[in-house]
Amino acid sequence: MEFSVKSGSPEKQRSACIVVGVFEPRRLSATAEQLDKISDGFISNLLRRGDLEGKPGQMLLLHHVPNVLSERVLLVGCGKERELDERQYKQIISKTISKLNETGSMEAVCFLTELHVKGRDSYWKVRQAVETTESSLYTFDAMKSKKDETRRPLRKLVFNVPTRRELAIGEQAINHGLAVAHGTKLCKDVANMPPNVCNPAYLASQAKQMAEQYQKLQVRTVGEEQMAELGMHAYLAVGRGSENESIMTVMTYNGATDANAKPIVLVGKGLTFDSGGISLKPGEAMDEMKYDMGGAAGVLGTMRALCELDLNINVVAVLAGCENMPDGKSYRPGDILTTMSGQTVEVLNTDAEGRLVLCDALTYVEQFDPDVVIDTATLTGACVIALGKHATGMLANQNSLAHDLTAAGEASGDRCWRLPLWDDYADQLDSPFADMSNLGGRAAGTITAALFLSKFTKKYHWAHLDVAGTAWNSGANKGSTGRPVPILTQYLLGRAGQSSVE
Ligand code: BES
Ligand code: MN
Numbered sequence: 001m002e003f004s005v006k007s008g009s010p011e012k013q014r015s016a017c018i019v020v021g022v023f024e025p026r027r028l029s030a031t032a033e034q035l036d037k038i039s040d041g042f043i044s045n046l047l048r049r050g051d052l053e054g055k056p057g058q059m060l061l062l063h064h065v066p067n068v069l070s071e072r073v074l075l076v077g078c079g080k081e082r083e084l085d086e087r088q089y090k091q092i093i094s095k096t097i098s099k100l101n102e103t104g105s106m107e108a109v110c111f112l113t114e115l116h117v118k119g120r121d122s123y124w125k126v127r128q129a130v131e132t133t134e135s136s137l138y139t140f141d142a143m144k145s146k147k148d149e150t151r152r153p154l155r156k157l158v159f160n161v162p163t164r165r166e167l168a169i170g171e172q173a174i175n176h177g178l179a180v181a182h183g184t185k186l187c188k189d190v191a192n193m194p195p196n197v198c199n200p201a202y203l204a205s206q207a208k209q210m211a212e213q214y215q216k217l218q219v220r221t222v223g224e225e226q227m228a229e230l231g232m233h234a235y236l237a238v239g240r241g242s243e244n245e246s247i248m249t250v251m252t253y254n255g256a257t258d259a260n261a262k263p264i265v266l267v268g269k270g271l272t273f274d275s276g277g278i279s280l281k282p283g284e285a286m287d288e289m290k291y292d293m294g295g296a297a298g299v300l301g302t303m304r305a306l307c308e309l310d311l312n313i314n315v316v317a318v319l320a321g322c323e324n325m326p327d328g329k330s331y332r333p334g335d336i337l338t339t340m341s342g343q344t345v346e347v348l349n350t351d352a353e354g355r356l357v358l359c360d361a362l363t364y365v366e367q368f369d370p371d372v373v374i375d376t377a378t379l380t381g382a383c384v385i386a387l388g389k390h391a392t393g394m395l396a397n398q399n400s401l402a403h404d405l406t407a408a409g410e411a412s413g414d415r416c417w418r419l420p421l422w423d424d425y426a427d428q429l430d431s432p433f434a435d436m437s438n439l440g441g442r443a444a445g446t447i448t449a450a451l452f453l454s455k456f457t458k459k460y461h462w463a464h465l466d467v468a469g470t471a472w473n474s475g476a477n478k479g480s481t482g483r484p485v486p487i488l489t490q491y492l493l494g495r496a497g498q499s500s501v502e
């Protein structure tokens with residue numbers, strides 16, 4: 001989709017369609033009012049006759065409105081004017097886009113970005129409109145033999161801002177929104193790919209493909225042989241039952257003016273399939289464990305957004321690719337593993353595999369002398385119970401990093417909520433035979449998993465994003481959500497000094 005911003009009055013637009021809001025009950029927005037005036041009350045007459053109440057998401061498509069230059073006018077119900085909030089705004093945009101795509105308008109001028117949304121400015125409204133548009137047009141049909149194609153799809157969308165002064169900020173909002181949207185799309189595409197295609201080598205190939213496009217990006221991989229040399233025996237143990245080799249993909253982006261500036265390090269759990277291993281999962285919805293690489297997909301998508309934004313920071317990203325399968329060679333409950341850090345772990349459940357892969361990846365990244373490390377993982381079912389599908393779980397060993405991530409979540413609409421990392425929970429990981437076990441029991445599962453990781457992140461500032469509830473949707477609209485690309489990209493924008501909210 002091609003996006004642009006404009007500042008002009010609705011009656012002067014010569015477009016296939018112009019989109020204006022109507023509030024409940026039957027109240028015209030300022031722009032609808034302008035159209036009403038030049039059309040001698042055409043719109044208010046319709047409303048009076050009861051054609052549109054203005055309820056959120058209601059639509060009325062009009063053709064050839066008198067004296068209006070555009071071919072069509074789409075009236076969009078926006079609910080009660082005072083109640084228009086962020087969620088409703090995004091829903092309205094999303095419905096508008098689906099409708100426009102059906103009408104045959106290949107371009108449109110949208111005035112919904114002028115509506116008042118509590119506490120949000122033009123930048124936010126334009127950026128969210130871009131992201132929501134791209135998101136609502138997303139489909140994953142790479143594996144369909146027949147693809148559904150819209151006959152006359154929407155191709156060009158112009159967002160109106162109230163004043164010319166806001167044009168520059170609107171353009172920046174489009175650039176940021178498009179970068180996030182493209183990163184999100186890559187995340188979704190890779191995460192939705194079936195596990196017989198998307199294995200650790202596939203993750204690596206996606207990263208390498210990106211590096212061919214961007215000069216500042218370099219990619220290399222660490223396979224099982226090198227992992228053995230490095231002593232990454234926890235990571236190796238998880239992948240031992242799989243026919244697919246464990247591969248850790250390391251992406252380095254050098255954008256800082258000072259080449260030696262400490263990097264921001266991102267680490268993503270990349271379990272391309274998590275069967276549970278010998279501690280096999282129940283069969284119901286096991287297919288969804290292809291999404292256990294959602295952390296890695298999120299990191300990959302964030303790197304895409306970063307490259308597109310061309311930010312002047314240094315970033316290292318690690319995609320911790322691995323597959324957890326039951327087999328004669330699999331690791332087992334009772335095994336004691338020596339991690340790269342030298343600490344030993346008693347395996348009590350082979351389904352608590354994410355922390356085993358991550359702990360070695362987190363030790364591996366020490367060599368980069370990180371400024372901060374953020375890992376993201378579909379780590380615990382307990383996080384879905386605690387926070388559901390709306391907030392990502394966040395745990396951190398440093399307050400200012402936790403604060404920055406919370407703010408990045410608010411600014412991007414991809415929110416996280418902090419949980420404590422108190423020592424009080426630590427004894428749940430005690431093992432009689434090793435330095436720790438990989439299982440913390442049923443209580444506070446998200447916290448004990450993060451506490452496990454915290455034993456490997458003592459040398460740097462670190463935060464952990466548990467995206468088990470937010471990375472994908474189940475049920476009728478099953479599919480990757482593209483989270484946490486928006487929050488991570490927002491954090492990077494902030495670190496590069498390109499965000500007003502830091
Ligand atoms: N990938 C799962 C976590 C998960 C489960 C995410 C369901 C989203 C939905 C992880 O590897 C896992 O199996 N965790 C176990 C840990 C337990 C054995 C301590 C869990 O959450 O049940
Ligand atoms: Mn598991």
Ligand code: ZN
Pocket residue numbers: 271274292351353354378379
């Ligand atoms: Zn898992």
